[in-house]
Structures are given as C-alpha cells and as structure tokens.
Amino acid sequence: MGKIVAVTGNEACALALRQINPDVCAAYPITPATDLMQRFSGYVNDGKVDTELILVESEHSAMSACIGAAAAGGRVATATSSQGLALMWEMLYIAAGTRLPIVMPLVNRALSAPLNIHGDHSDGMGARDTGWIQLYSENAQEAYDNTIMAFRIAEHLDVRLPIMVCMDGFIVSHSIERVEYVDDADVKNFVGKFEAVHPLLDLENPKSYGPLILTDLYHEYKRAQHEVMTKVPAVIETVSAEFAKMTGREYNLFEKYRLEDAEIAIVVMSSAAGTTKDIIDQYREKGVKIGLLKPRMFRPFPFTEIAEALKHVKAIAVLDRADSFGGMGPLYSEIAACVMQMDSKPAVTNKIFGLGGRDYLPDQAEYVIDELIEIAKSGKVKTVKEYIGVRE
Amino acid sequence: MSKKFWEELPQGSVVLEAGSSAKFKTGSWRSMRPRWIEENCIQCMFCWMYCPDMSVKVTEEGKRADFDFEYCKGCGICALECPGKKGNKAIVMEGEGN
Structure with missing residues (x-):
C-alpha cells in the first residue's frame, strides 16, 4: 500500500506528474491551477525530474509548445484553468486532430464575465467538442489516480489523443484531503516507457505535421477522428482495471x-x-x-x-x-x-x-x-x- | 492525390513522405506572370532566395535559369526584390494571358 497523506488536489496532481517525469511541460500560471505547476516547477528546480519546463508567455503558447514537443516525440503535460483553457482554444483542436497524447489537468473554474476565480464546469464544457478525452474527478484521490491513468489512456496505441483530467477549482484543488499515493516505482512501472509515433526528431524519416486538407479529405479525417473516440471507452476500462489491481481503487466510465x-x-x-x-x-x-x-x-x-x-x-x-x-x-x-x-x-x-x-x-x-x-x-x-x- | 477512404488515412494527418510538396503544383493559381529579362540580370540570386515556392530554376553551374511556371503563383516577390542592373529590373510582372 502506498503512503497515506493529507494534501490538496493540486499537490496530489503535481506529485503524480513528478512520479511520471514527463519529457516536456510548458505552462503558464492561472488560478486555481497555478499552484499545481508551481509545485511541479519546484520538482524541476530540485532536480527531482528530468522534465524540460518551458515557461511561456500565454496559455496559447503553452499548448503550442506542448503540441510541438509531442510531435517531436516527447511525453508531454501541462495544466490550466478557465481563461487559460479558453485562450488555448484553437490549439486544443490541433492537439486532438493531430493525435498528440498530451495530458492536462484542468482545474475547473468559471469563465469571465463577470470575473470569477472559483469552481464550475464552464471551462471544460467549452472544450467539449475539441476532440480531447475528458475525465472528471470527485476528489483529490480521483484527480491523482486519473492523472496517472491519463498517461496510459492517451498514449495507448489505439488512442493517441490528448486528455483533460478535471477537478473542481478550490473545492478540490485547494482543499486538504486524505490521499493514498502509489509508490514511485509502481507509478513508473504502471505508466511504462513512452512510445513515440511518427516523431519529428526521427531525422532518418523526415515527415510533415499540419498539412492543408481541403474538401477532398477533411470529411474523411473527421470520420477517422470520430472512430478513434469510439475506441476510448474500452481502453479506459482496461487501464482502470489494471489500476484497480495495483491499488484496489476501482474506476469505471x-x-x-x-x-x-x-x-x-x-x-x-x-x-x-x-x-x-x-x-x-x-x-x-x-x-x-x-x-x-x-x-x-x-x-x-x-x-x-x-x-x-x-x-x-x-x-x-x-x-x-x-x-x-x-x-x-x-x-x-x-x-x-x-x-x-x-x-x-x-x-x-x-x-x-x-x-x-x-x-x-x-x-x-x-x-x-x-x-x-x-x-x-x-x-x-x-x-x-x-x-x-x-x-x- | 488519390481519393482515399477514411479508414486508410495516416494518423493525425502526418505526411510521411519527404519532399512531397513537389507534387503540389500551384501554377494554376497565377493571374500575374513574372518575365525574366536576362540582359538586366546580375545573378545575385535574390529571386531564388525570396521565392516562397520553387519557381526559380538554377543551372548545374549555379546560374539563374528561367522560371518554372508549374510552381509560380505570380506573387511578384521576385520582381519586387530584384535589384536589376543600373535601374532596370531583370524581372517584371505582366498580366497572365496578355
């Protein structure tokens, strides 16, 4: 059994990212997700992870850098909330359409106007049609567990799609709860080695990302994108069953x-x-x-x-x-x-x-x-x- | 490109064939056509460098040759950048079909 701690949702998700040790994180602070990536940047500073942390000038840039890093062939994560997610909007579609398995904790928060920093699902629901997988978490334990499982789901070779792990802003992100951690070695083993698909950094096999696809094939590409979404539930069930075997904590759709x-x-x-x-x-x-x-x-x-x-x-x-x-x-x-x-x-x-x-x-x-x-x-x-x- | 079914498409619309843009011929977009005036050309190769496609042909000796109109959209950047010789441009734009 893993260590039992009293932590916030943000703290637990930051720890999950530390255990997973992504290749690249590009992030921009926004309440209430700031604390999550701030804690993670502490792990980077202290040499607890090898992650290349890119501190960008906006969330649009954060998602753009994540897309570039994922296309290059890296395991990639970021986190955001509310207006930050809204600013990522066009890039969210590109991440999904390009089939890049980016993992993003989304600390759900209301959207302006009027300006408000507290929790509701307006941000996540606004991204409903972007092609991202979305998991919603009831508490810090679920947010932590879902973050670990998210890497396996997104990176599954039948899937290769970006995923949002949602938790309620402040109510979960900033409240201290009982959380049972999984041991570092078990997380590492569970998540496994990242397998790149068509990495840009494979210089022996040059390729292009982001072509112009017009009336002759766009409709077919969207049909293919619909198809891959139909494969996600089975993958989530398999990954969740394996997670339950390791932790005793059961999750379903x-x-x-x-x-x-x-x-x-x-x-x-x-x-x-x-x-x-x-x-x-x-x-x-x-x-x-x-x-x-x-x-x-x-x-x-x-x-x-x-x-x-x-x-x-x-x-x-x-x-x-x-x-x-x-x-x-x-x-x-x-x-x-x-x-x-x-x-x-x-x-x-x-x-x-x-x-x-x-x-x-x-x-x-x-x-x-x-x-x-x-x-x-x-x-x-x-x-x-x-x-x-x-x-x- | 042949018309593919949705089941046959590469994941994430990644183009796995290197240099495939050579197959994308954009000459039919053109409404203005550049004309090369060889006697005014100083072989500075600015036109070759500025061309956003690959419409400026280069000989084996590295000299500028005439345009490849299969790739020329008629954007006119080459004519704008051309320094010419003694105030006379080596590239001028003319209406297509004139």
Whole structure:
C-alpha cells in the first residue's frame, strides 16, 4: 500500500506528474491551477525530474509548445484553468486532430464575465467538442489516480489523443484531503516507457505535421477522428482495471451509487457527487429509493452504458455546474440523448447549480429529491430547466 | 492525390513522405506572370532566395535559369526584390494571358 497523506488536489496532481517525469511541460500560471505547476516547477528546480519546463508567455503558447514537443516525440503535460483553457482554444483542436497524447489537468473554474476565480464546469464544457478525452474527478484521490491513468489512456496505441483530467477549482484543488499515493516505482512501472509515433526528431524519416486538407479529405479525417473516440471507452476500462489491481481503487466510465433498485436518480459530476451521496443516504433511511450516477468519462460520452444504467428509473434530475445560455445544460443534453434510447423514457429535469463556486449545499440536493419524488408520482415535469441555489 | 477512404488515412494527418510538396503544383493559381529579362540580370540570386515556392530554376553551374511556371503563383516577390542592373529590373510582372 502506498503512503497515506493529507494534501490538496493540486499537490496530489503535481506529485503524480513528478512520479511520471514527463519529457516536456510548458505552462503558464492561472488560478486555481497555478499552484499545481508551481509545485511541479519546484520538482524541476530540485532536480527531482528530468522534465524540460518551458515557461511561456500565454496559455496559447503553452499548448503550442506542448503540441510541438509531442510531435517531436516527447511525453508531454501541462495544466490550466478557465481563461487559460479558453485562450488555448484553437490549439486544443490541433492537439486532438493531430493525435498528440498530451495530458492536462484542468482545474475547473468559471469563465469571465463577470470575473470569477472559483469552481464550475464552464471551462471544460467549452472544450467539449475539441476532440480531447475528458475525465472528471470527485476528489483529490480521483484527480491523482486519473492523472496517472491519463498517461496510459492517451498514449495507448489505439488512442493517441490528448486528455483533460478535471477537478473542481478550490473545492478540490485547494482543499486538504486524505490521499493514498502509489509508490514511485509502481507509478513508473504502471505508466511504462513512452512510445513515440511518427516523431519529428526521427531525422532518418523526415515527415510533415499540419498539412492543408481541403474538401477532398477533411470529411474523411473527421470520420477517422470520430472512430478513434469510439475506441476510448474500452481502453479506459482496461487501464482502470489494471489500476484497480495495483491499488484496489476501482474506476469505471461512470460511478453508480445506490442506483440498482432506485426509482429516482440524480446525475451529477465531480465534487457535488459527494454531497449528493450523503443526502441520498438520508433519504434511503426514510425509505426513498434514490440513487446517483456520476459520469467520470464525459468525452467520449458512454451513451449506451448510461442508458442501460438508468432505464429502470422513473425520473432523473441532471445537475449541471455549467450553462449553455439559451440551451439546456451540457450534461442534461447528453442524458436526454441517453433517454431517447430507452423504451421506458423516464422524465428528466435540468438543474443549474454552483456557478462561479456557489456552494452546493444539502438543502439544494433535498429540494431536487423532493421534486423527483413528486415527478415520479405524477409523471409530470413542471419546469425542465431551473437554476437552484440562486437568490430570488 | 488519390481519393482515399477514411479508414486508410495516416494518423493525425502526418505526411510521411519527404519532399512531397513537389507534387503540389500551384501554377494554376497565377493571374500575374513574372518575365525574366536576362540582359538586366546580375545573378545575385535574390529571386531564388525570396521565392516562397520553387519557381526559380538554377543551372548545374549555379546560374539563374528561367522560371518554372508549374510552381509560380505570380506573387511578384521576385520582381519586387530584384535589384536589376543600373535601374532596370531583370524581372517584371505582366498580366497572365496578355
């Protein structure tokens, strides 16, 4: 068993990067991810890693340098948040389209305006369509474990795609929690040696990255990109099973909590799932058959598997820590697509919560469950999309 | 390029063949055409150096030869940079088809 410590999410992820010892990290500070790369730069300074740390002038440059280093044939990582991710936007698509396995902890934070530094999923959801794999973590332990597994997933020869490991800004990144580390040697062995695919630094075999592809082949390239995403779930399952063998900590594409015999269900990601589980326990004691489904893998989204896991419930509340203004919450849209595959067609509501780090408190979960009980009885949804925890 | 199916494409659109840009002939883009006036040419090779493609041919002796119009987009950089001889340009741009 590894060492048990009390650390923040950032500290744990920085340590994971130290254990993995990437070839190149290019980074630019942004709250709340600053602390993560700052700690990692300390490891570089102290000679604990061999990583070439490139301190760039913006996040656009950070991702650009990561793309260059990955194309050159290196194992590459960076970390960012919020506006930093937004500034990387065009480069995110290039990293994915070029099939470069860059690993990036994303410390989820709200987007401006108004300016806010606290946790919500607006940044990650904005990058939903970039072609990156996205894993969401409930706590520091999951963020640490996902960071280690992310290298194996991204670098798998069936995948070769960049990956974001998401955790909630401040709530996870800056809160001290119990974390069980994996021993350095075990991490090194688990992650293995980096295998470069078409490295630019292989001078014997010259090649070009980033060609112009117009109407004759672009559509085919996107079809191929769609195809590789369909291979990701199986790889995540294999890597997670191997990780469970090593650590005893089990991970799947999503977590089910008291869902097997549930009549109503809440779907929520990341740290809010923890609070929700506590309230679910209280309602279970009162005899309410409620369960939770917590997606871990948001991209690609496991539509079929989630449809199967939720088909027996009568009503579902999807809690989104981000909004698509004028549309539905992003997680709701995915769950609604799952419901379309079911014969049972449970009622689904969408609750927008916790924007800009607004606390998600037990009374919000209670409000949602009380309403779910009513919907399950009547079969009627009064308001499909609603903000909760809002002063009005 | 032959029309490929999506299953056959190289990962990440990496071009694995070196020097394949020679197959990409851009001469048909041209609306302006450079004309080389040999008597004004001092063989400074600026045109060869500035050409963004490979339209300026060089002989085995390292002397400037005439244009290779298969690669010339008619951008005019060579004509702009040409110092010429005694104020007379060795490259002038003319309308294509004139």
